[in-house]
Amino acid sequence: MNVYDFDNTIYRGESTLDYYFFCVKHHPKLIRFVFIILFELVKYKLCLVSEEELMSLCEKYVMAFLKDCPDSEELAEKFWQRNFKKIKGFYGELHKEDDVIISASFGFMLRPVMKRLGVHELVCSEVNLETGEIERLCFRRNKKTLYDELYGKEIDNFYTDSLNDMPLIEAAKCAFIVKGEKIEKWSEG
Numbered sequence: 001m002n003v004y005d006f007d008n009t010i011y012r013g014e015s016t017l018d019y020y021f022f023c024v025k026h027h028p029k030l031i032r033f034v035f036i037i038l039f040e041l042v043k044y045k046l047c048l049v050s051e052e053e054l055m056s057l058c059e060k061y062v063m064a065f066l067k068d069c070p071d072s073e074e075l076a077e078k079f080w081q082r083n084f085k086k087i088k089g090f091y092g093e094l095h096k097e098d099d100v101i102i103s104a105s106f107g108f109m110l111r112p113v114m115k116r117l118g119v120h121e122l123v124c125s126e127v128n129l130e131t132g133e134i135e136r137l138c139f140r141r142n143k144k145t146l147y148d149e150l151y152g153k154e155i156d157n158f159y160t161d162s163l164n165d166m167p168l169i170e171a172a173k174c175a176f177i178v179k180g181e182k183i184e185k186w187s188e189g
Helices: 015-026 028-045 051-068 072-086 089-094 107-117 141-150 163-171
Strands: 002-005 100-106 121-127 134-136 157-160 174-179 182-185
Touching: 002 163, 015 028, 015 072, 015 100, 015 107, 028 051, 051 121, 051 134, 072 107, 100 107, 100 141, 107 121, 121 141, 141 163, 157 163, 163 174
Parallel strands: 002 100, 002 157, 100 121, 157 174
Antiparallel strands: 121 134, 174 182
């Protein structure tokens, strides 16, 4: 079984950030979150935010985002119509029927692209779109915990762009670091 991180691995960029800016075009008052999102994204990429901090931040702002963006699922469909071109070419070459995509991004935003990719297995963060309640946060070491709960299968190959995914890197028979379209086998040295 092959497992792929999504953002900056098979998607060129941060899909949640791109989706946010796409939503701002439809609901301009969402711009009020821009500095918080960018600041927290930098902290996340530098491994400077804990799961507890991220959960607290999500709980604080996701409800406000959903209130200002009541058509978030419809916009996700439109977003992927426009942004599917940002899926990296190597994924189409490596794609297998039993692939699993794992991401910190929310499921409502990712499900449309999973259909387009022909991927049936998705491990991601989940939010109740009616209440704004975070149901599951798929982040850092919790990615492996969720993967194990849902699949419990050994990972043959794991692809990621980030050392935030070290628990999955260590669990895989073989791991690869993706930088752009370049894929290198992971080595601890």
